[in-house]
Amino acid sequence: MSYEIAVTxxxxxVAYGELTAFERLAADSGLAPTLDGKAQVAGMAAAEFDHFRRVRDRLTELGADPTEAMEPFAAPVDAFHEHTKPSGWLESLVKAYIGDTLTADFYREAARYLDPESRTVVEGVLEDLGHSAFVVEHVRAAIEKDPKIAGRLALWGRRIMGEALTQAQHIAARRAALAALLAGLLSAPDCDTAVDLAEVGKMLTRLTEAHGARMATLGLSA
Incomplete structure (x- = not known):
């Protein structure tokens, strides 16, 4: 087990996650009821593809084949999207907000153990281009207009969280080096982050709390 395997x-x-996020958002733009909404979601898709290219290029710099590096994660990531297909515009917005920001939190946690160059690339993927505000505005406006949809969307948000945790467990069980990196047991030689097994539980707690806060921001109950 080595850091090189783990970072690859x-x-x-991350690369496969960004690539599928691009595909999903490009498709979801067709659900938008207005031209402005279509353009906003299409812009989100374009940003995801730019993120994919940055990570792909970093993999190449490390001497890895990007396609081979992504292949082990195709099944669990695809399963997540298959099990969380939105049935309409509002569900697609909630998924974009909850799913993508949950993923960003996960990336941020793991980035602490990366080498500086890889950490910079991952942190670039995390930048908020202002799309979150668009989602929050539209979801809250829809709930204000029809309060009954809040319950359905809250269930949808919880489903997204549950499916994300399920697929993360599948990945951790199959990729030992990656699991060790995420647990803080394996890090870049120049990374001074202290290893602490208790951090795994704390990380999950932070992800769950952040999910609850985002649900509240949308006007939904966790």
Missing amino acids: DFLGL
């Missing part, structure tokens, strides 16, 4: 796995996961 992690960047492969």
